Amino acid sequence: MYRIVFLLLSSFLLWGCLEKKPEPLALPYYNEPDFTPLFIKEKSDVAKKVTHKIGNFSLLNQDSIYITHKNIEGKIHVANFIFTSCGSICPVITKNMKIVSDTLKGNKDIVFLSYSVTPWIDKPFVLKKFKERNSIKNPNWQFLTGNKSDIYKLARQSYFAEENIGFSKDSTEFLHTEHFILVDRAKRIRGIYNGTLSLEMQQLIEDIKTLEKENLSL
Incomplete structure (x- = not known):
């Protein structure tokens, strides 16, 4: 009798373990241009340990409206x-972003x-045509242009756009990168992805869904 009860209890426990889904892993934070991941277990430690955020900006979008x-x-x-006259990686990364x-x-x-990254060429009307040509209808996708120095500084110092170089590269040198940067609600960098690889877009989508579940106070 005891043996039967023990077997039943064991079965229930085993079934419970099988049914329990593992919690999703938290995404790391990135403080440095070399993209060394910083994993933080306690939410209370985020403000103390994560010091880097995307800086302020004000740029024109494809409709000549300021986005800040x-x-x-x-x-x-x-x-x-990107730049609209790019014939190499830009068409691919635009397709994958889509x-x-x-x-x-x-x-x-x-x-x-x-x-x-060629704002002197990519005026708002050029970006608008580019968006239309690529059948991009999402109103939350903005194509931005403005002062070259402002964009390059933002790219390198805030987004760490060229992760193996970071902001150490001279601001006059041409900026060209295939990377997508994922930023959370508090303007902290949470992921970097190769925009030329469609497989990485699936990971990006999953990571965005993970961020959606995070506490807004972070």
């Missing part, structure tokens, strides 16, 4: 750096920012 840092406050955003955008286009709290 205030437009991303309290929102998750993904940033990349995969993510189309998957999440119903969510107003997810913003996509594509900064032009």
Whole structure:
């Protein structure tokens, strides 16, 4: 009798273990241009240990409307750096960003920012045509242009756009990177992805969903 009861209890415990789904892993934070991941277990430690945030900016979008840092406050955003005359990686990374955008286009709290690295060419009307040519309909995807120095400084010092160089590269040197940068609601960098690889877009989508579950106070 005791043996039967023991076997039944063991079965229930085993079934419970099988049914319990593992908690998703928290995404790391990034404080430095070399993208060394910083994993933090306690939420109370985030403010003390994570010092880097995306800086302030004010740039024109494809509709000649100013988009600033205030437009991303309290929102998750993904940033990349393109130029409309690029014939190499830009068409690929735009296509891959569109995969993510189309998957999440119903969510107003997810913003996509594509900064032009040739702003002297990519005026708002040029960016508007580029957006139309690529059939991009997500109203939360902004193509941004403005002062070259401002964009390059933001790219290198805030987004660490060229992760193996960071802000040490001279601001006059041409900026060209395939990376997508994932930023949380508090403007902290949480992920870097190779925009030329469609497989990494699936990971980016999953990571965005993970960030959506995080406490807004972070």
